[in-house]
Structures are given as structure tokens and as C-alpha cells.
Amino acid sequence: MTKRPISFSLEKESPGSLARAGVLRTPHGDIKTPAFIAVATKADVKGVPSAAYEELGIQSVIANTYHLYLSPGPDLIERAGGVGAFMNFRGPTMTDSGGFQVFSLGVGFGKKLSKFLPEEASSDEGVSVYSKELATAHGKLAIVDDDGVSFTSHLDGSLHRFTPERSIEIQHKLGADIIFVFDECTSPAAEREYQKEAMDRTHRWAKRSLAAHRHATAKNAAQGI
DSSP states (O other): OOOOOOEEEEEEEOTTSSOEEEEEEETTEEEEESOOEEEOTTSSOTTOOGGGHHHHTOOEEEEOHHHHHHTTOHHHHHHTTSHHHHTTOOSOEEEOOSHHHHHHHTTTTTTTOOSSSOGGGOOSOOSOOOOHHHHHHHSSOEEEOSSOEEEEOTTTOOEEEEOHHHHHHHHHHHTOSEEOOOOOOOOTTSOHHHHHHHHHHHHHHHHHHHHHHHHHHHHHHHTTO
């Protein structure tokens, strides 16, 4: 059976302001907006059992494409029925593209550098959680080019590659209701010229991501999925 498309309806607006409330309808249920989306990086909201989601008002979760790709793998999650079924959650799910993890492996690696603050203003809470041994062995763990990103796993140092098409393919296997285009998350300390280059590259990747998504959606529809 073909899944129903995602739609949004505006329920109420506040005169004289931009405040509004609406309903985002997805194949796995509705999300009343504005909404808090819980972070389920590895298909799990840390410290919160899935049975408590409804009581806590968690309508939807967002999982991490990079981490689930490395472990347990998109094929296993697909066989389980998608990331929602895998984590025993029946509501709408989202997945990111892996773009920020590429940043943390590359220019952000080992620098205590966030995507919001320059290095000198960052706290001790850095984006990198990887070992010094891997940093020494591989140097810069992610290399960006116009076609995609080559990176080494923080788990075992194995080599991998993400392109817009590959990111979308993985996210389709994860089975999320809402998926993200593959993007390049730049360092806030990067020069303006590189920020512009990365922005243009991200726009090209967005077009490729959309084309890959439409191709996969058409293929699934033809198969009655």
C-alpha cells in the first residue's frame, strides 16, 4: 500500500505576530506544531524508555544517519521495519543527512569546535568524541570534494564515502517520514570565500538529494511500497 504524502495545515494564527499553530501529517502520525523533537541519535532517546514518550509529550524523534549507518547498519534497520519499529516507537520519525558528522570528522576534529562558536570561544564540550589514536593514524578524517565526502569511521578507522545520493539511499532504508538533504556544515572560523563555496556546493547537493529522493519514491510506488 502506498504511504500517504506529508501535508501541513495551519490551525491558528496570532494577529499582529508570526506565531502560529498547525498540524504536520506524516505516514506514521501527526505532529502538532510548534513541537519539541527528541534527539534519538542511535535510535534511542538517552535515559527515556519509548513507553514514556507519549506521557512526556514526545510526538516525534530525529535519528542520526551517520551513526546508524556505521552501527547497526541501514540494512538491518530496514529489515526491522524502519527506525521507528527498530526503537519501538510508532510515531513520526526524522533522520538527518550526516553532514554535521562530516564536519566533526573534518575541520572540527579534535578542536573543541562547535558549528556555532569560533574555536577560541568554545567551551570544553567539543563536537569530537573520537580517539587520539585515530586522529594520529588518519589525520583529517573527512575530505570534502564537489561530489561528496570520504571519511574514516571513528569506530574502527575503515574508509567510507557519502554522496548526496548515498545519504538519501541510507535514509530511505532507515524509513524515516522526514529526511534531510546532504549538506556541508562549515566551520564558523572558515573564510568568507570558503563559506560561499560550501554554500554553493550544498545547493548543488540539495538538488541531487531531491532527484535521488524522487527516484527512490517513484521506484517504491511502482513496487506498491
